[in-house]
């Protein structure tokens with residue numbers, strides 16, 4: 001075990017834990033922001049620099065500070081390490097620069113972007129960025145591309161985090177897309193004119209931190225804060241598909257289906273394209289109840305109204321959940337049938 005001090009708080013974690021994961025064990029809200037690291041994806045992290053922290057003491061054996069800020073998502077802790085995140089003015093200052101850099105080529109199209117309201121870059125810029133830009137040069141622009149039958153790529157918005165590449169590598173047999181070109185000519189693309197159509201390819205949409213990869217069955221249907229996320233499951237026959245999802249309702253209509261995310265905004269279990277794109281009827285699913293939404297999310301500003309629930313689903317719910325649904329004014333047991 002290694003004992004570290006993180007922003008003045010002591011925590012003990014197993015050897016080999018990264019600074020990011022140690023901070024998340026302490027409290028996800030105190031952890032550094034992450035734009036490229038994604039726990040379920042091996043090899044992710046180290047690309048975006050959003051998570052830089054200051055190591056004020058390297059270890060008990062060698063308490064010298066590290067000379068430069070380090071990426072917390074790929075730096076393992078050492079016993080006696082002292083880490084500064086929000087307590088370091090240098091980190092906060094550098095983070096402003098990272099936001100500025102990530103926004104160099106990113107368009108300001110949040111008002112028309114499907115990711116708005118659940119975009120990691122939007123949150124990152126809001127929490128750590130400046131309200132002005134010094135950038136005067138021309139931005140890179142790209143045409144939208146249908147990178148798969150149901151997935152559209154807006155390369156203009158991509159921050160080259162590599163998450164979609166690792167997802168395709170680790171979930172599908174035979175990745176057909178990747179980062180082509182080098183330096184400022186790098187871009188996500190398929191080689192050559194291939195399309196992404198593997199059974200699990202839809203997961204690239206869930207891992208994309210920005211609106212670069214979008215679900216064509218959901219595009220422009222609704223702003224996410226007008227929808228109501230509800231957890232549901234089905235007995236999916238596709239091997240390795242969890243069948244446990246979040247349904248995003250507008251009224252009685254399921255507008256999209258996504259994988260469920262944890263408190264760090266990472267997908268808990270991968271789902272197949274059939275569950276994601278083809279099962280858009282409430283009758284396809286067993287409804288479990290409202291999906292937990294972070295209080296700070298714009299989605300939580302909305303009110304829940306449960307869609308049709310049959311008596312069996314209610315009978316299977318813990319009594320405390322039923323009580324809460326009945327008592328909590330925003331949660332209504334609406335549209336009961338059967």
Ligand code: SF4
Pocket residue numbers: 157158159160161162163164165188207208209210212213
């Ligand atoms: S398309 Fe999205 S997930 Fe893929 S590299 Fe770009 S920002 Fe990351």
Ligand code: FES
Pocket residue numbers: 033034035036037045046047048049050051052071072073074
């Ligand atoms: S989250 Fe650590 S470098 Fe991107």
